[in-house]
Amino acid sequence: MPNWLTMMTDDLRANLRFLCAERQSTAQVCRDIGINQQQFSKYLSGRSNPSANNLRRIARYFGVEDTELLGAHAQLVRSYRAKTATLREHRQDPLANVFPGDLAQLRPFLGAYQVYFQAPVDPNGYVVNSVFLDERNGVVYSRLIEALTDTTFKRRRWTRCDGKVSYQNGRLFVVDSERKNENALSMHILTPPPRQKRHYLFGTMCFMASMPRRMPYASKVVWRKFEAYRSVKDLFKSCGVYSAENLRLDPVIRRYLASDFSEESVRL
Incomplete structure (x- = not known):
């Protein structure tokens, strides 16, 4: 297996595990996305890579870009935590939806x-x-x-x-x-x-x-x-x-x- 593909699989596996750990369970993630849990387990173990369509569905579910999901694990962690902090602050701010309004x-x-x-x-x-x-x-x-x-x-x-x-x-x-x-x-x-x-x-x-x-x-x-x-x-x-x-x-x-x-x- 070429090195770049190995690196992609390693990062994708680490990224998926990190994102799933933020949710209630892997089974719930699969139900929400509408994907076969057995197939998804192969992505988590690195035995298989998702198709372009499944990759897009998974990325959309977690609120990240396709490229982030395939990218370096450290970069995805930083990006995801920054987005999560921003969303948390937005929910805590009672005027977040007031400014600018329409x-x-x-x-x-x-x-x-x-x-x-x-x-x-x-x-x-x-x-x-x-x-x-x-x-x-x-x-x-x-x-x-x-x-x-x-x-x-x-x-x-x-x-x-x-x-x-x-x-x-x-x-x-x-x-x-x-x-x-x-x-x-x-x-x-x-x-x-x-x-x-x-x-x-x-x-x-x-x-x-x-x-x-x-x-x-x-x-x-x-x-x-x-x-x-x-x-x-x-x-x-x-x-x-x-x-x-x-x-x-x-x-x-x-x-x-x-x-x-x-x-x-x-x-x-």
Whole structure:
């Protein structure tokens, strides 16, 4: 027998034994796969190799690739244990299926936005932040940048919050955290607008205000999408606090933020 075939048989035998040891019994494995137990015993002993069809059925049952099943035993053990750990963590995470939710519906919302909401310390002022939504490994992440003027030191105070985004039942849910501020959490619930206002997301937000004292705070919020911009600096320049009378404030945004929380105002 050629050396490569001997090595393949040895690795396959070791891989099958390892995978079967993770299950209740070899007999149960054979019943689940629908394969003859006597034939399967030959695979375990190395007296026979499975056909391409049986190899594929066995690999699919154990959640591995055909090539992994035939590959080096040490590599299969590492790969299988990594997958098992990931699945275990996924089952233990109550929000594992929440983020990103409906990814296909969420993808059109990727990009850069300006975020508008009422200033916590000034009922006649509005805060403007920048936020970016991007997808990595099947999850949509948010990165929010806030730049407010610090009157004490006469310079801009920058804050960054990172989070995740979910799409559920026609709404976007954004949960993020500011690491430098005792891991303070914030949440945005946003509703996609009618077609004529497709560049906007309207909703509500809540977070822990840091000034003048740490208190829960809620406000209506508007996200306006930036379809094109020359650089990230262009977005950051717009960050800050504006008065309600500022002519730069979009009338659609001003009207929504000035309305109350009634259902009629949310409908726009």
